Structures are given as C-alpha cells and as structure tokens.
Amino acid sequence: MHWNDWPMVCLALSALLALLSRRWMDAASSACFAIFLLFDKILPTAVPWQLKYAFLLVGVLLVASQVAGTYRRYKQSLDARH
Secondary structure (H helix, E strand, C coil): CCHHHHHHHHHHHHHHHHCCCCHHHHHHHHHHHHHHHHHHHHCCCCCCCCHHHHHHHHHHHHHHHHHHHHHHHHHHHHHCCC
C-alpha cells in the first residue's frame, strides 16, 4: 500500500463508522468520496469519467446540504433567542 492510498482507506472506514452510528448523510458522503478515489486511482480507464465525477458531485452536494442544514438550525436558534 502506498501513502496516497490512505485517503481512500480513511474515507471507507469513516463511512463504516458513520453507518454504525447511524449518521446516514455522513456515511453516504464518505462512501461517495471513497468510490471517487477508488475509480480515480485503481480503475482510471475501466470507469467512464462521467460516472467517476458523478460520485464526486453527489458527495459534494451531500456535504453542502449538511452545511446548509446546520446553518439553518444555527440561524433559527439565533432568532429564537431574540
């Protein structure tokens, strides 16, 4: 195993740990990023680039929706205090 394989391994473990703790959005985004890295590193010519970047896009959208939801809850808590 080479040093640049570790991000893929860490994201896969992160997805498994998130599944165990029932954090579905975290598990899905980590899995999408791990699949993107797997396709990019191990199978660069076997997988069409559209599929590879589709996993990247889905992962980014999941993270963005989590950030937006957290920000919305934060703004609501600020409004409730005033």
